[in-house]
Amino acid sequence: GKVVEIWGLKGSTPAQERHDGFVKGIESHEQIEVIYEQDGAWLRRKGREIMENALQRFQNIDLVYAHNDPMAMGAYLAAQNAGREEEMYFIGIDGLPGPEGGAQAVLNGQLDATFLYPTGGQKAIEIASKILNGEEVPKYITLETATITPENAEKYANR
Incomplete structure (x- = not known):
């Protein structure tokens, strides 16, 4: 599939980590190609x-991967304005609750998924x-994350 990647802020640690994680996730899938970033x-x-x-x-364009939910929503709105929103998937990151959050956008059918970024x-x-x-405290602490999809978005939208 053909992917548009919308970076957060190149040079920032969160954007680089979100990009690196995405690249690692798709590296074994040769059919996935980032065509625009x-x-x-x-x-x-x-x-x-x-x-x-x-x-x-x-x-x-098969997928839009944005480094946060607001940028994913901006991309969705552009595609909707062009009448092309049904041609592709939209994924964001943050999974924030509330009426303007990514979890609600998944519930609304605007985003196909978002990832909770604690x-x-x-x-x-x-x-x-x-x-x-x-x-005593552990040297390393791993924060829990989750994939928010239409199946579980209500739980996250109202937290």
């Missing part, structure tokens, strides 16, 4: 502009408290 600066407006350009340049703030406070109390 641009820096969206984490902005919905930029996601829309990038997608407008991609739609003009490419007749066939910020770790609550866990950082828990660990800091343990350190201050002289308790």
Whole structure:
């Protein structure tokens, strides 16, 4: 499939990690090709502009992978405006709750999936408290993530 990748902010750690994870995930699938990638600066407006350009340049786009949900939504809106939103899948990252969040966009049928990207703030406070109390803490801490799809989006949209 042909993929448009909308970067968060090239040079930033989160954008690089999201790109690297995507590349690692598709590396064993030779049929997947990133045909267009641009820096969206984490902005919905930029996601829309990038997608407008991609739609003009490419007749066939199978997937839009954006480094956050707002850019994925911007891309979706551009495709919808062009009458092409049914031709491709839209995936974002963050899975934020609330009416403007990615989980709700999945529920609404605008995004096909998003990935929960935990910020770790609550866990950082828990660990800091343990350190201050002289308790042992693990050297490495893995935060849980989840794939949000139409089947489970309601659980995440209302959390």
